[in-house]
Amino acid sequence: MNHTTHPAARVATQDWAALADELDEHGNALTGQLLTPGQCHEIAALYDEDDRFRATIDMARHRFGSGQYRYFTHELPDVVRELREAFYPRLLPVARDWAERLGHPAPWPDTLGEWVERCHAAGQSKSAQILLRYGPGDWNALHRDVFGDLLFPLQVVIGLDAPGADFTGGEFIMTEQRPRAQSRGSSTTLPQGHGLIFTTRDRPVASSRGWSTGPMRHGVSTVRSGRRRTLGLVFHEAK
Numbered sequence: 708m709n710h711t712t713h714p715a716a717r718v719a720t721q722d723w724a725a726l727a728d729e730l731d732e733h734g735n736a737l738t739g740q741l742l743t744p745g746q747c748h749e750i751a752a753l754y755d756e757d758d759r760f761r762a763t764i765d766m767a768r769h770r771f772g773s774g775q776y777r778y779f780t781h782e783l784p785d786v787v788r789e790l791r792e793a794f795y796p797r798l799l800p801v802a803r804d805w806a807e808r809l810g811h812p813a814p815w816p817d818t819l820g821e822w823v824e825r826c827h828a829a830g831q832s833k834s835a836q837i838l839l840r841y842g843p844g845d846w847n848a849l850h851r852d853v854f855g856d857l858l859f860p861l862q863v864v865i866g867l868d869a870p871g872a873d874f875t876g877g878e879f880i881m882t883e884q885r886p887r888a889q890s891r892g893s894s895t896t897l898p899q900g901h902g903l904i905f906t907t908r909d910r911p912v913a914s915s916r917g918w919s920t921g922p923m924r925h926g927v928s929t930v931r932s933g934r935r936r937t938l939g940l941v942f943h944e945a946k
């Protein structure tokens with residue numbers, strides 16, 4: 708793999724000022740291409756390697772929607788580990804800036820390694836990186852990936868299949884609860900190999916009194932045909 712196709716290098720060379728502006732404006736932001744279609748297929752193919760996963764979740768059984776996802780063990784495949792490590796320092800300034808605006812604590816150290824250690828010490832010790840697989844009729848209910856007190860406020864989902872060609876439907880959807888008003892919705896068609904950075908729990912929303920908390924949820928609309936697979940990167944650990 709040469710330097711230009713290395714996923715971590717692709718993360719580093721995104722226009723991070725523009726992505727931060729987009730995150731401020733919308734609570735989510737789509738990156739450029741991070742993975743080639745071949746790299747997407749390699750990651751998606753890991754789904755069938757049982758030893759790589761600590762748990763498999765049948766979404767219908769938990770009333771999370773319909774479809775299946777698997778939690779990787781801590782022995783992450785190199786590309787997944789490298790992507791997560793490459794994103795963390797880029798998302799950190801946004802996380803700290805948002806916490807300051809909201810008057811929330813910003814407990815995140817400079818390195819992902821230190822943050823993960825802190826999660827483990829606090830009893831959040833399980834890997835939260837997931838591969839998801841949706842077929843026709845599958846969907847993901849609106850939710851938040853909050854697993855304990857320790858939380859990183861942004862996460863990333865990477866599309867592994869091509870919308871239109873490999874599947875139809877299956878848009879990534881978000882809602883934002885507005886104070887004393889009805890919620891606002893958004894949908895994003897996730898291109899293959901691109902990442903969507905999005906708010907895990909709340910984003911800062913400008914208000915007459917400064918900043919207020921904009922609670923957000925995310926999910927996936929029903930896949931109408933084909934197969935949609937994604938890689939989910941979360942920066943805190945699960946319980």
Ligand SMILES: O=C(O)CCC(=O)C(=O)O
Pocket residue numbers: 839847852863864879925926927937938939940
């Ligand atoms: O499949 C998706 O697009 C979203 C999956 C999800 O809920 C997540 O990555 O946290």
Ligand SMILES: [Fe+2]
Pocket residue numbers: 850851852925
């Ligand atoms: Fe999620």
